[in-house]
Amino acid sequence: MKNAPGLEAVITQIVRKDRGRLLAALIGSLNSFELAEEAFSDALESAIIHWQRGGVPDNPQGWLLRVARRKAIDRIRRQVRFRERQPELARLAAEDEMDANSMAPDIPDKRLALIFTCCHPALDAKSRVALTLRSLGGLSTQEIARAYLDKETTMGQRLSRAKTKIAVAKIPYAVPGPELWGERLGSVLSVIYLIFNEGYSASSGDAAIRGDLCEEAIYLARLLDQLRGDEPEIIGLLSLMLTTHARRAGRQSDAGTTIGLADQDRGLWDGAMVQEGLSLLERAMALGQAGPFQIKAAISALHASVKVATRTDWPQIALLYGRLYYFEPTAVVQLNRAVSLAEAGDVGAALAEFDRLAPELQGYQPLHAARAEYLARQGDMVAAIAAYDRAIELTGNGADREFLTARRAKLMH
């Protein structure tokens, strides 16, 4: 049978826009991740059949929610020990009754609770990422597997293990209270930023999907901001991602080689996106509570808001990295601070700092790339070429390798 024209598009659109919200409501009412997902798939199957015959209902989301709930009731009844679940079945039947009597059933927004469950620190980091993308983003298991270069079955097993742990260990389906808020929000934000970075840094995987990952991360941060307004670090993260993503068109040549910040055609940057990022940063800072994402956003904003690379306020960026070190005391932050010092004019201090960081960061490509760059500026070509060799050796991605090889070749002339 042929689908009615546009029906598939209508359903795809609803899934894209409302899957997270419907799934979150279903998990809340069914107390089970697995059952909610199965019931939702059942409901979508029914929708294809029924909407083809009778047309798309006025409130398709409400229709899907009710049908999914009934499908869940059917599934529970088919279980061996369903008699013990009579109270639950009665409650679900009552919910169904209530929705039947209202014109437009109200779909409770439980997405915030769902985000916190998916990003719970009791799950391993990769599972948090996968579960968040699957449940709240619009990505299929197959797409997530492709983005992370995993087999679809492996990714499916990872998701299923995570859902089992949520059920068995009773990871709560709730927005954490104030005593846990800081830790748990940190976990949610880092999951979103991991998704963004995977898309941005292009270390592996399919190029088209990676672009999607950046969009997904931005979508998730917007959702979080909408569900929980006035949280400075959420706004900071969103601003950071926007002012970074805005520069994507300038980052690669037509041949696919990475272009350094100083050499990018800034006309290719997305001005409207930069503007939005800048005003978000202002909104975050007005709340008067500093945090690592706001500082990173401020650094990104200082890059994104100047039209000419030579006008970049490097001393201010070095200061901000110093402040970031207070929140994230890592060698990578110190490396970035050293690079800003070099750009601000103090190449000697930066090279001394690189040497100090070298033991800890010896396997970190950007350290060697930075050393090579500034050794060359100091005129020490032999050491610079050796440093480029080391950086190229450590690079996993083609675009970066071409960039570094080209820089190295320039020194040979």
Next chain:
Amino acid sequence: MQYIALIYSGPDAAPKPETPEFGAMMQGYMACTETFKTDGVMLAGDALHGTDKATSLRIRGGKIETMDGPFAETKEQLGGYYLFECENLDAALKYAAMIPTAAFGTIEVRPVMSPEDYGA
């Protein structure tokens, strides 16, 4: 929902007896046990003697083999446990964080199986 909090620490990480730090740790254990009881979440809780007092047993080929040990002195060992009754993992984690050994060892929180988990 029952959770067991398994208390692990390395042999050199814990404060030595008769030091002020040891006294503080014991005070901490008394205080947290009191809290667990007041909050009505504690079903059981005990400290264990070290693995140097342990005896291991296994049956191989129908024969019982009994031996001293295990000796894994460099590794973290199980030093005690609490059994909690809590609403969910976050509640159990909240109480686990009050256990003094968390500051230098590791607390492993595991859900306890109930009859329906066996698929009965």
